[in-house]
Amino acid sequence: MTHTLDAADSGILRDVLDGRWADVRREARELAKDPRFTVEVGQDTEEQRARTFERLAALAEGGYARLGFPTRYGGANDVGGSITAFEMQGMGDLSLLVKAGVQWGLFGGAILHLGTERHHEKYLADIVSLDLLGCFAMTETGHGSDVANVRTTATFDPDTDEFVVTTPSTSARKEYIGNAARDGRVAVVFAQLVTGGELHGVHAFVVPIRDADGNPAPNVRIEDCGLKAGLNGVDNGRLYFDDVRIPRDNLLNRYADVAADGSYTTPIENKTARFFTMLGTLVQGRISVAGGAGSATKVALAIALRYGNSRKQFENPATGDEITVLDYLGHQRKLLPALAKTYALHFAQLELVAGLDETTPDLDLPVAEQHPAEHPDRRELETRAAGVKAIGTWHATATIQACREACGGAGYLAENRLPGLKADTDVFTTFEGDNTVLLQLVAKELLTGYSEHFGNLDLRGTALFVADQVVETVIERAGGRRLLQRLRDAAPSRSDEGSVFDHDWQISMFTHREKHMLESLAMRLRRAMDADDQFAVFNAAQDHLLGAARAHVDGVLLAAFVHAIEQVPAGPERDLLVSLCDLYALSTIEAERGWFAEHGMLTANRSKAVIAAVNELCGAIRPQALTLVDAFGVPDSAIAAPIAWPEDVPEAGGINP
Incomplete structure (x- = not known):
């Protein structure tokens, strides 16, 4: 079956993609015009860190961080908007994306969602304004994904009304901690709470790590993780705590508390349930990472498809003209099924963000009235977030590599962004949850039907x-x-x-x-x-x-x-999306055709028909490939690759027409 598609309008498609928080996306595109956010290459580590911090300050100045916090602390009480803004930052400097995520998503989010009013009053306004820079210290050298068994301890001393935070061994040091090596002054530290000789599991504590002059706090040791494969604008460090004393009030006590006499109380008696409730409040991080990875993927596709649409290679013997690279079926197969899956992931991301916004209690309510874990859709949302984060970040890694190869040697030049995107997104597959571990959690949750029968997994x-x-x-x-x-x-x-x-x-x-x-x-x-x-x-x-x-x-x-x-009116745009959906479905079936054949669902002839259909769809979609990537609305300043404009490079800051 051969079919053709009428030309679609990228502006109409962009409205579909922008979704509920379109205004946040438009503001982010305007912000990208600021020269301070122009993507650069070739800086050394210290220059990158300084530049990233300057950009972080510019974001705070522009009100970027307000969205995800209560209004009484200078926020805007818009959880969905905050994730959308983060997602859009993924089109630009990814070190800035991660540093912003550490400051306002992880550090600020932990205090917001795990703390109570006393912590909110003390910290949140300064976190939003960037007057207080912080870290999220969960991962340890010896325990990454296995958070429940971290070795750092926080032992309550009733004689002084303090917790004593201790790193008992080198394997228990806090590792890869963003903001720790250079800028952070305070860390939210996840440690085993011990009181009266009894272990109560992992809890979160606010621990100062630097004084006002930037020197390590007493009994805190800080090491720089040094040069990484990417994201070198982020100052990752290691933290050791040599019996650091902190006030009892520094326990983030939304789900458990310790009284002056050392007695422990909690509204969630089951230790496992309490642990997963605490981690569940941080699901926003996984959804954010999936969105950021998706944005980086869109940038790579925009660069590769624009280049492929202009680059010519080898002569057509029938016409004597050189052939445009994107007219080769092999080139289309490298990029167009990936483009289709990127659209599918984007639409899943829209649903995740909306779901999180709907299941997160009003941030302006008193803490005692906020119970996100009790929402009937919350656990399914967390499962979907884990799965989409895993598949989305793996897709980013594979697609950016395919884009690099599709651009040949030009794709290997740093000025064309693809090497940087590849290096910077590689770690997305293992932070905010290792992808393999996340998929195991997805399968376990599916098997239990989200039942409490499976509380201990x-x-x-x-x-x-x-x-x-x-x-x-x-x-x-x-x-x-x-x-x-x-x-x-x-x-x-x-x-x-x-x-x-x-x-x-x-x-x-x-x-x-x-x-x-x-x-x-x-x-x-x-x-x-x-x-x-x-x-x-x-x-x-x-x-x-x-x-x-x-x-x-x-x-x-x-x-x-x-x-x-379903939400798109009848017309060329819907027809194009239907063909793209077909391409996603059939390329997925094609990739799994071995399984389908083994289970009697795909004959040899049927398998060949699927392959032929993918080829046909690639040919039908190819004329509108640029329309589809232009619909992403990637700012020209974020594309920032000379190969994306083979004739002449427009001034930075514009949007592709």
Whole structure:
């Protein structure tokens, strides 16, 4: 089946992509015109750090940080807007993105969401204004993803009414801590709380690390992590605490408190539930990282597709003219399926941001009235955030590399941004949660149906609960039949029933894969639940866990894409998005065709039809590739790559027409 697409309007597509917080995106594009934010290359580490700090101060001056904080502390009480603003910063200097995320997202967010009024009154206004720079000290050299078992301790001393914060060994030092090596004055430190000789698990404490003159605080040792593969504008450091004493009030006590006599109280008696409630309040970080990675991916695609649309290579013997690189099918296949998945991830990101905004209590309410973990949709949101963060950051790494290769030697030049984007986003796959660990958590949550039966995440609890359950896919939970009908209404299938272009068939393939993988995983764990070595059984199923989680996230992206299409009026823009959605669905099926064939869902001829359909879609979308990337609204000052303008480079600060 051959089809053509009428020319779409990038402005209309941009309105769709900008979504609910379009005004925040427009303000970010205006801010990008400020020469202080022009992307630069070639600076040494100290120059990068100084420049990043200057830009951070400029953001504070412009009110960037206000959005995510209560109005009484100079904020704007707009959680969704704050994440959207962060996402837009991902199109520019990524060191600035990360440093801003540390200051206002992690450090400020921890005090906002884990502290109470006494901490808010003392710190928040200064955090928003940048009068107080801070760190988020969770990761340790010996314990990264395993936060529950960090070794740093905070032992209460009732004689002095203080906590004593201690780094018991080198492996317990706080590692890779942003803002620690140069600028941070205070850290939120995650440590094991000990009082009366009893261990109560991980809690968060406010610990000064520098005095007013910038010198290390007493009994605090600070080391510079030094040169990194990327993000060298961020001053990552290591922190050691040699029996550092802090007031009892420095415990961030929203979910637990210690009285002057050392007695411990908490509204959440179950230690595991309390731990995950505390971490759940920080889900904003994972959603933010996914958004930032998506923005960097969009910049890379904008550069590579603009270059590919102008670069010529080899002569066409039929015409004697040189062939435009983007006219080669191989080049299209490098970039256009990635572009389709980038759109799918963007629409999933819009839903995550809206979901977080809706499930986060009004920040202007008293702390006692804020209970985000009690919202019925909160746990599912956290699961989706973990999955989209993992798949989105891996997609960024793969796509930026593909863009670099698509630009040949020019893509290897620092001035063309791609090497910097590649280096700076590489770590996104392991911070705010290692991606492999996050996908395991996604699979475990899916198996339990978000049930409290699985509170301790052990194998036996999983197997007992899922033994008699019927697995429901994300597409079914999104209202599978209604979703399919809406897709039919918005974009009727272009071919007969059963064609690879038929939406019923595409959705059935996604649904069957997720359901089969989860059901077979549940049965596999059930059969092994009485094994002597529970870890060995679980470890042997790890590949199955990861595959099930990937299948789930694939469905999340498809559902989000369909929801977005539904909101677009009939016309060329909707038609283009439908073709892009088809490309996402079919390229995903193509990538998994081995699994589908093994499970009897894809014959050899059908597999070939999927490959041919991907080729056809690439050809149909190719004439509008620039329209699709222009719709991202990446400021020219953020593209900042000479190869993106082969004829002449416009003045910095504009927006692609």
